[in-house]
Amino acid sequence: MVNGVLEWVGCAAAGEGDPAAVQAAFLKELFRVLKPSGWLYMGIENRVSLYNISGGSDPHSGVRWTAVLPRRLASLWMRIKRGERYCNYLYSAWGYRRLLREAGFEKIRLLCALPGYNLQKMLIDIEGGREIFRDIFPQMLVPLGKGTMRNRLGRTVRRALCRLGLMQYLVYAYVVLCAKPATEHRQRGGEAYR
Numbered sequence: 001m002v003n004g005v006l007e008w009v010g011c012a013a014a015g016e017g018d019p020a021a022v023q024a025a026f027l028k029e030l031f032r033v034l035k036p037s038g039w040l041y042m043g044i045e046n047r048v049s050l051y052n053i054s055g056g057s058d059p060h061s062g063v064r065w066t067a068v069l070p071r072r073l074a075s076l077w078m079r080i081k082r083g084e085r086y087c088n089y090l091y092s093a094w095g096y097r098r099l100l101r102e103a104g105f106e107k108i109r110l111l112c113a114l115p116g117y118n119l120q121k122m123l124i125d126i127e128g129g130r131e132i133f134r135d136i137f138p139q140m141l142v143p144l145g146k147g148t149m150r151n152r153l154g155r156t157v158r159r160a161l162c163r164l165g166l167m168q169y170l171v172y173a174y175v176v177l178c179a180k181p182a183t184e185h186r187q188r189g190g191e192a193y194r
Contacts, residue, residue, distance in 0.1 A: 002030065003043040003117065007060055011087040019087040020071070027103035034180045040105065042176040043117030047090035049172045050158065060088035093126055093169055096176055105178035117173040126168045 009026045010019025030040060045052075045059055045067075052058070052067040063081045066074040067090050078086040091099060093110050100108050110126040124132050161167040 001041045003041070006042060006044055007088045007090055010089045019089050023089060024099060024102065027099055027105075031104040031180055036180055037182045038180050040100075040176075040178050040180075042096075042178075043113065043173065044096070044176065045090050045117075045173045046092065046169075046171055047095065048092045048170060050154075050161075050170045051172050052090075053170070054154075058088065061086060093174065096174065100176070100178050104180065106181055107177075107179040109177045111175040111177070112168050112171040113173045113175045114171065117175055120175065123175055124168065126174070 006023055006026065010023050012022055034040060047067050049056075049067075052065075055064050057064050058066040061078060061082070063078055066078055066086050066088075069077060071086070071089070074086040078084055096110065097108050111123040112126055113120045114122040114124065158167060161170060
């Protein structure tokens, strides 16, 4: 179980080391020590959540926009705002899939964790749950008549994204499940490949 951990692993890179490379090495080590047919559970925020792309403060650095800016710009922005580098890398659904595949995992499933991965009230499969996001999720939002104009606009945008089949890619957090294959294929040199 890796709940709220991967985003902090990148900060272990000494000095100016590459946080993405440290995260990739961490996932490869998890793959190595996991028993064949074992499953990994990972809870983590979504880089391209509506919260982040609408200017919310990064939940790790506390600085707005760092999660969604290109990494070099995010690091520059952090140096300006806090005098430190940005190392809490988050990814989109596609980014998490890529990282896990490159580490050797298979059967990768992303679940939208609502309202978040620490206090899950609902888990919806990102692929199989499209109908839920299109038909049911918009009805769960607070009625349009309440709140400020900004809140009403936000709810209207979320409803539209649900109907377009995009909301599951913009939720705040995911629970990711993935498996180590039952057997590993070997190639010359003894390195595992898939």
